[in-house]
Amino acid sequence: MKIRHVNNGVFTLIEDINETLVPAAEGFYWIDADVEDLAILQPLFGMHDLAVEDCLSEEEQRPKLEIYENQYFIVINSIRFDDEEIFLRALNIFLGRHYIITITKQKLNELRSLKPILWEQEVNRPDYFLYHLVDIVVDNYFLVGDRIDNRIEMLEEDILMNTKKSHLNEIIGLRGEILWLKKVLGPQKDLIATLNKRDLKLIDDQLQKYFSDIYENAVKIAESFDTYRELMGNLREAYQSSISARANEIMRVFTAMTTIFMPLTFITGIYGMNFDFIPGMHVRGGSIILLGIMMVLGAGMLIVFRKKNWL
Template sequence: MSRKRYRFKPKAIGLVGDSPGMVRIPEDAHKPHIQVFSYNTKEVVASKGEAFSVIMKHLETCTEHTHWIKVNGLGDAELFQQIADILKINPLVLEDITNTRQRPKFDEYDGYVFATSRVIKFNEEHELTNQQFSAIVKDNLLISFEEDYSTCFEPVIERLKSGKGSIRTGGSGYMCYALMDTIIDEYFVVLADIGETLDTIEDRVYESPDKRIMYETQHIKRELIMMRRVSWPERDKINDMIRSDSPLVTPEVKTFLRDAYDHCIQIMDMTDSYKEITGNVMDLYLSMVSNRMNEIMKVLTIISVIFIPLTFIAGVYGMNFSRQDEKGRPIPDNMPELYAHHGYVYTIGIMLLIGIIQVIIFWRKGWFNRL
């Protein structure tokens, strides 16, 4: 079984006492890679760029299109300054994008809305990663932000290029829903992997329990706690979007958001179920270990009970009290068997007979059948 690692150690980017809206870029942040998808019912125009002003000039040439600007990497403070200047974005939004410890949420502003989600998935090294996804939605524009160059949105890009469904006609609000729905689908993939791992661990508990089971189960429990911390605010965020009066969240988008809301409920139920299973597996393991210890103690007890009378006999005849004093006169009441002929053979025979009788008694009581 491949080992899963848990990698989520958020770093405090801001400083105590910073003014609200302060944008601080972490030192290890990736340099932005920007892709632009301009689309309508007839075509999809894809391009790449570095400066946001150049990208905006490209958008001005595609006036009949809806635009998705996909930013991978947050390591450029100038980029965020350009976004703030050109699109008139509140500094608090930019702070939430660069401070990647945000819980899933949905905020409404004048002329645009802002949403964040947590992307939970396994990377190529089979490490479970927890990264932030942020999106700014305007009339015909969606800007998405991801922490690094890995992405889970290839299916959305394929749908966009093939024109399947409502993705080209639903506007920027629908595109935001499509990205969030893909993130939620990744939750199902993670939970499916956790479920298979739990089944494997449960089988190992019955077959050959060892202490690694306890560590692996505790590891899975941490992952489930993380999933629960993500799925609950994700559900609340989608509920806020359904109840929103913003024209960017159209009634058609709200219909699909209700389906995503149901998916969040399923994820929460699965998370709670798996969390309960981890507790049951841990209890089962401890019970199996306790039963195994009891069986070992039972074997040792039976062996001890068999040898106690034998040890008593050997101890009595090991005292070696002499039957004669220094002058050769008999000493009364001192081991008359000490000089008995064949005494050793008789004693061993009696000890063997006592042991056999005890074994027969234990066998008839069924003690050996339960070992």
């Protein structure tokens, strides 16, 4: 657990957590904690049992805002994409008048990225800290969306150039990840809409228009993932069309080969019959002549097929 006093974006480490119980003359306190620290934090800051239970739960939490007497409990999901799987990490936030507590189970890049922004913007209030944090979390969805878009383009190119069975597993896996994430985006969008429209006493009224901008971005993200879902459907159709085209191509080659060998089989069938007299059977060099005829016949049919683009 790290305790910082933030004043105009400048951080000062605090050793004694009891100092955070009293509002600072200027600025606010940011407590960056793990779930194990809740045993210490809960009695000091009067955290509600249900909020603590949500932080400790192993189950995935939906983004939400819960309002208690002296603090807000906010859950928002951070996102990460490693080209194979999308990961969501719950970011639990307790917002008070003179403090903000962030609780995570894993270290999040968003919290590291936030520090220079707080310094640049000279942030002096916990609600403005909350705004910048939510803004970074939402912006990361755009970055993940761009990577998903690139992944879809690469899959499409690979399928058109060289279709493989493994492509179907990639399509199904990525489509499942997109559908799953789309279900999460709904509650997250509702959370941001609440921060934007609802009258919240711990959030400055001047932040409403800023949260409105974040809400517009959240709507764009949701629309983007609708598009990705449709693209994955088109990608699966392209895969199936490519497989069908390859099967038709193979069948055309086999059909042409069968057609070429039919007259050759007919000739060998005649000369393979068990009769005493067959024309040319006893002609000197007859077998060589017959093989030549068969080669000329096969090559001639192959040339005809090539000219007609059947092969």
